[in-house]
Amino acid sequence: AAAVIALGGVALLVTEGNMRSLEANVAAMTLRLTAVSHARPTGSTVAFVQGQHWVGYSIAAGCTAALLIAPFFFISAGLLLSRRVSIRRGLLALVVTSVLVWIVNQLRLLLIGESMRIWGPQTGYDRSHVLAGGVLSTFGVAVGVAIFVGLMVRDRPRPDAVGSDHRTGPRR
Numbered sequence: 001a002a003a004v005i006a007l008g009g010v011a012l013l014v015t016e017g018n019m020r021s022l023e024a025n026v027a028a029m030t031l032r033l034t035a036v037s038h039a040r041p042t043g044s045t046v047a048f049v050q051g052q053h054w055v056g057y058s059i060a061a062g063c064t065a066a067l068l069i070a071p072f073f074f075i076s077a078g079l080l081l082s083r084r085v086s087i088r089r090g091l092l093a094l095v096v097t098s099v100l101v102w103i104v105n106q107l108r109l110l111l112i113g114e115s116m117r118i119w120g121p122q123t124g125y126d127r128s129h130v131l132a133g134g135v136l137s138t139f140g141v142a143v144g145v146a147i148f149v150g151l152m153v154r155d156r157p158r159p160d161a162v163g164s165d166h167r168t169g170p171r172r
Helices: 002-014 016-034 065-081 087-119 121-152
Strands: 040-042 045-050 053-058
Touching (some): 002 087, 016 065, 016 087, 045 087, 053 087, 053 121, 065 087, 087 121
Antiparallel strands (some): 040 045, 045 053
16 A cells, blocks of 8 residues: 555655646636636646636646645555554545645646736735745645645554553553
């Protein structure tokens, strides 16, 4: 299981171009559902009409969710190899964290598109990409790390539980 998960992390990194195209498709669809009815994906670019011109943004290799998610694959694989976590717990933490980081990254892309629509292409992009988008991504990854760690930590019996000893089980 650890090898498969590690290979999944490698696959994310190797195929990040495909991931960027998928992210652009989902971002364009989300923008169409909100307020930017003409949003269209073109490869890893999301384009839409602003006034009389087509504008948009590209999802660069450094901005894809693949780069934010891949480290969780490698950490999960390492923890599974060390036998510190069960396969079930490792997979649960990996799936939950990956979905969370993916959603936060999609929110960042929606924020960029909406900001460009509201403030114009240059000002909207400047305000949303680096400042607000960076804060949102950092927050999303931090929450992802907290959830990942929380799901990886084993539940231990409370030491004050009457009639039990966490090493030997119930007392008789």
